[in-house]
Amino acid sequence: MKLFLLAITSTLVAQTIDIQSLYQPAPLAGIWKQHLGDDDPRFADPTFDDSGWTHITMPRPSLPGPRGITWYRFRVHLPEPLPAESLSILIGPLFPAYEIFANGRKIGQFGGPLGDQYGQLYARPVAFSIPRETDLLIAIRSEDWNREYGAQSGSAQRSLSWIGTAPSLADKASAWQLQRKEGTEPLRVAAIILFAGSLFFIFLALIRQRDFEYLWIGIFLIGNSLFRFVQLVPEWLGNPDRATAGWYAVAFLLPTTFALLLFCQAIYKLKLDRIIWSAVCVLLIVYASIVPPIGDWFRTHHLSLGIWQTLLANLSELAIYSNFAWRARGQPGKFWPIHLAFGVYIGANLVFYSIQTLTGRGVSGGGDLALWEIGLRSAIVFLLFAMGLYLSQRSAASDQEQGRLQQELTAAAEVQSLMLAAPSAANADTTVDCVYLPASEVGGDFYHVQRYPDGSQVALVGDVSGKGLKAAMLVSVAIGALRREQSSSPGLILKGLNDALAGRGGAGFVTCCCVRYAPGGTVTIASAGHPAPYCSGREIEVAAGLPVGIVAGSTWEETSITLTVGDQLTLVSDGVVEAENSRRELFGFDRTRDISGKSAQQIANAARAWGQNDDITVVTVRRVG
Numbered sequence: 001m002k003l004f005l006l007a008i009t010s011t012l013v014a015q016t017i018d019i020q021s022l023y024q025p026a027p028l029a030g031i032w033k034q035h036l037g038d039d040d041p042r043f044a045d046p047t048f049d050d051s052g053w054t055h056i057t058m059p060r061p062s063l064p065g066p067r068g069i070t071w072y073r074f075r076v077h078l079p080e081p082l083p084a085e086s087l088s089i090l091i092g093p094l095f096p097a098y099e100i101f102a103n104g105r106k107i108g109q110f111g112g113p114l115g116d117q118y119g120q121l122y123a124r125p126v127a128f129s130i131p132r133e134t135d136l137l138i139a140i141r142s143e144d145w146n147r148e149y150g151a152q153s154g155s156a157q158r159s160l161s162w163i164g165t166a167p168s169l170a171d172k173a174s175a176w177q178l179q180r181k182e183g184t185e186p187l188r189v190a191a192i193i194l195f196a197g198s199l200f201f202i203f204l205a206l207i208r209q210r211d212f213e214y215l216w217i218g219i220f221l222i223g224n225s226l227f228r229f230v231q232l233v234p235e236w237l238g239n240p241d242r243a244t245a246g247w248y249a250v251a252f253l254l255p256t257t258f259a260l261l262l263f264c265q266a267i268y269k270l271k272l273d274r275i276i277w278s279a280v281c282v283l284l285i286v287y288a289s290i291v292p293p294i295g296d297w298f299r300t301h302h303l304s305l306g307i308w309q310t311l312l313a314n315l316s317e318l319a320i321y322s323n324f325a326w327r328a329r330g331q332p333g334k335f336w337p338i339h340l341a342f343g344v345y346i347g348a349n350l351v352f353y354s355i356q357t358l359t360g361r362g363v364s365g366g367g368d369l370a371l372w373e374i375g376l377r378s379a380i381v382f383l384l385f386a387m388g389l390y391l392s393q394r395s396a397a398s399d400q401e402q403g404r405l406q407q408e409l410t411a412a413a414e415v416q417s418l419m420l421a422a423p424s425a426a427n428a429d430t431t432v433d434c435v436y437l438p439a440s441e442v443g444g445d446f447y448h449v450q451r452y453p454d455g456s457q458v459a460l461v462g463d464v465s466g467k468g469l470k471a472a473m474l475v476s477v478a479i480g481a482l483r484r485e486q487s488s489s490p491g492l493i494l495k496g497l498n499d500a501l502a503g504r505g506g507a508g509f510v511t512c513c514c515v516r517y518a519p520g521g522t523v524t525i526a527s528a529g530h531p532a533p534y535c536s537g538r539e540i541e542v543a544a545g546l547p548v549g550i551v552a553g554s555t556w557e558e559t560s561i562t563l564t565v566g567d568q569l570t571l572v573s574d575g576v577v578e579a580e581n582s583r584r585e586l587f588g589f590d591r592t593r594d595i596s597g598k599s600a601q602q603i604a605n606a607a608r609a610w611g612q613n614d615d616i617t618v619v620t621v622r623r624v625g
Contacts, residue, residue, distance in 0.1 A: 015055070016075040022083050025090070025164035025172050028074070028138075032058045038069035038141070044101035046137035059092055059160040069114060072140040076163060080134055085165040087130050089138065090172055092161040093123035096242065098142035102130045112241055114143045121245040122234045125176050127169045184232050190378040191228040197384040198222035204391075216263035217387060223256035224380055246291040253290075253313075257283050260320060267338065268328035279319040286313045314349040321346065334393050341386030348379030429625035430517055432459060433600040437575075437608055437616040444471030445573045445615035448482045455519040456488050459619050461571040463530065465508040465547075474508050477501065490514035490526035494548055494556045498528075501549030509549040513542075513571050517621055521563040526556045531577060531589075534570040534596035535561065539589070568622040570596040575614035576607040587611075 015031035033053035035043070042048045050073050058074075078087075089107075091100060096119030097111030108128040111120040130136060158179070162172055181188075201218030208214060229236055230248050237248060257280065261272065272280075286309050288294045321342045328335070434447050444464035451457050462478060464471045481500035485493050493514050501510060513530040517523050525533060525540065529547035532539050543557035563569060572592060579587040587610045595603055600618040607616050 016077055018077045019079060019163060021079060022087070022164055025162040025168045027059070028076070028089075028161040028163055029059050030057070030074070032056050032072050032074040035071045036068070038071070043071045043073070043141065044106075044137075044139040045104050059094075059156050068143075070142050072142065074138055076136045076138060078134045078136070078163075082132055082134070083165050085167060087132060088127040088164065088166045088169045089130050090125050090127045090162040090164075090169040091140070092125055092159045093176075094159055094161075095140070095142040096120045096123055098140050100128055101139040101141070102128075102136050103133065104137070104139075105131075111143070114141060119143050119242050121240055121242050124239075125173045127166065127173060129166065130163075186374045187228065187232050187377055190381050191225050191232060193381055193384070194221055194225040194228070197381075198225060201387070211266075213263050213266035216259045216266060217383075219259035220256050220263060221380075221383065223252045223254075223259065226252040227256075243292040246295070249290050250287045253287055257287075260317065264321065264324040267335070268324050268331065270324055270327055273323065273327075275323045276320050279316040279323075282316045283313055286310075286316070310353040311350070314346060314353055318346045318350065334390075337386045337390040337393070341383045341390075344382045344386075345380045348376040352376040429519065429623060430457060431622045431624055432457065433618075433620045433622075435600040435604040435616075435618045437604050437612065439575070439612060439615050440467070442469060442472035443467075443615035444475060445575065445617040446475045446479060447571075447617055447619050448479065449619070450482075450488075452488045454488075457517045457621070458488055458490070458493065458514065459517070459571065459621055460490075460493065460512055460514040461530065461573055461617050461619050462510050462512040463573045463575075463615070463617075464510050471508065474501070474510070478510055488516055489558070490516050490524050491556045491558045494526050494528050494545070495554070498548040498554055499552070502552040502554075509547040511547045511574075515569060515571065515621065517563070517569075517623075521565075521567075521623055523561050523563055523569060523621075525559045525561070528556055531572060531574055534572075534593055535563070536567050537593065537597055539593055563621075563623040565623055565625065568597055568620055570600075570603070571619045571621075572596075572603065573615060573617040575612065575616040576603065576618065578614055579607040579610040579616070580613055581611040 015033065017028055017030045019026045032055075033050050034056045035050070035053045040048070043050075053071075053073070056072075089100070089102070091098070091110070095111070097109075097114055099109040099114060100107055107130060108126075110126045111123070158176065162169055164172075198218045198221035201214045201221065205211065205215035205218060227249060230240075230245055230252065234240060234245070237244070240248065261276070261280070264270070265272075289298050289309055325335070325339055325342075432449055434449060436443070436445060436447060438445070444467055446462050446464070448460040448462075449458070460482065462475075464474045464478070466474075477500065478497060481497050482493070485496045487493060487496065494512060497510070497512065510528070511530040512528040513525070513533055514527075515523055515525045515533060525542050526545065527542045528545045532542050534540065540559070540561060542559045545556040546554055548554070577587060577589055577592050587607055591606075591610075592603075595606055598606075600620045603618045603620075604616050
């Protein structure tokens with residue numbers, strides 16, 4: 001009869017776990033009882049009848065409980081005599097938030113208020129002091145939502161709860177943390193490599209400021225690496241609760257989405273279409289569901305994505321990249337390293353999260369990682385090597401193109417040098433000196449000197465608007481027009497040059513100063529928006545005129561002066577006046593005037609030494625007889 005009553009009584013209360021010795025921590029494996037819901041305040045009472053509760057086998061139940069409060073109960077019988085040290089119970093990494101009771105008294109809690117959004121993202125073993133009694137009823141009131149995520153998805157062995165002396169359980173908790181760090185070490189190394197690689201691309205973007213794709217891929221990789229740090233090194237962020245971790249995740253993942261879009265746009269030169277915008281909307285919904293306040297609203301309205309979040313996010317990324325790659329299939333260029341890189345990255349993520357979705361497993365934050373998990377989750381590092389290969393190919397193509405352009409510039413510079421050759425001889429009573437110092441291979445300045453049968457001589461200095469090859473081409477047009485000009489009148493020469501350049505549809509304009517020296521010392525000057533010439537240390541006042549090439553049919557007024565023997569007429573381009581030193585001081589008109597009596601080479605050298613930032617041209621005409 002006593003045995004019968006004992007059997008009945010044992011079904012009314014939680015299963016008893018009989019501990020044989022406390023010299024070493026004892027595992028609390030066996031049968032626990034579980035109840036979904038929080039409808040009786042006496043659930044922690046040792047005398048409460050839990051016979052109707054579900055039997056579960058710990059250290060891990062077969063399935064996690066639904067969102068909400070779940071109770072667990074089990075009895076522990078400790079051997080006598082009890083150790084002299086204080087006793088503790090170490091609850092394994094099973095729940096994101098819970099309260100624990102011993103014989104009806106609350107002895108602690110973990111993960112914040114139950115039923116709230118602030119449960120721990122990753123559970124970890126936590127020790128609680130227990131009464132020094134041989135029979136204990138342990139009750140755990142837990143918040144089971146998202147229990148399948150984080151360290152609580154580790155193996156049964158690593159999910160064990162223990163009972164023993166406080167020092168021995170502290171060693172157990174430290175060993176668990178060490179195993180977790182060692183188990184995730186490969187992924188941590190991959191995340192560090194990813195972070196370093198992303199900084200390299202961002203640094204490269206700062207150097208090559210026109211190549212924005214390096215900046216976007218750098219942001220994409222750095223966002224992914226920081227997100228992995230949230231997953232792998234929660235202690236780096238102070239072991240955040242779910243809400244904080246959700247905000248961190250969105251802060252790191254959201255820039256990666258737009259960086260991916262901008263990277264694809266920079267590489268493939270394509271606009272966003274409806275498919276891409278639809279995929280972006282799905283990604284934004286997924287990111288929003290990560291943040292607990294929004295995720296709670298989704299669950300309240302039965303819209304929760306659950307473990308499908310990551311799979312949907314990766315499918316959206318696949319849709320974005322595949323759309324760009326398909327539409328760019330006819331473009332020239334070797335894009336296969338990028339296709340391969342994103343194919344491996346997105347494909348590995350799809351395989352990994354598909355397995356988790358189909359098997360019901362969550363993201364493991366513990367150290368129980370299989371080789372296939374480590375390989376799939378480290379696949380993004382392949383992006384670094386593929387982008388390095390793409391950079392090598394692009395650098396080789398860029399070097400080849402740069403070499404071709406350099407050859408063209410060198411040829412253009414040689415042609416321009418021949419076109420601007422100094423006159424072979426001067427008049428008997430004059431010497432003409434010409435110096436041209438381009439700021440780059442080809443310039444926009446030019447000069448022209450020509451002798452006429454009547455003994456007169458024309459010198460002209462011009463400056464084309466703009467720079468580079470376009471300006472050099474306009475120089476060639478101007479030189480050609482000047483060589484065809486029959487008149488020796490400065491005003492008519494400027495008019496003929498204007499007729500040749502006006503109406504060319506945005507080709508640019510030219511400032512010029514043209515002088516004609518006649519036997520006897522008479523000099524006629526016409527200026528088209530150019531700096532005035534200098535004579536005997538003073539600036540000559542000439543009539544202002546429009547630059548040539550702007551208005552068809554324009555005319556230019558002439559000014560006349562007389563040179564005596566020894567006088568020098570000096571014409572300069574604005575590259576002399578606008579030379580700028582390291583203190584941002586211009587060479588200026590006063591300094592130009594002060595040295596205007598020196599030779600053309602001395603004037604040009606003085607401006608270049610001050611700080612050349614534009615083409616420098618100097619032409620001097622000196623009367624010697």
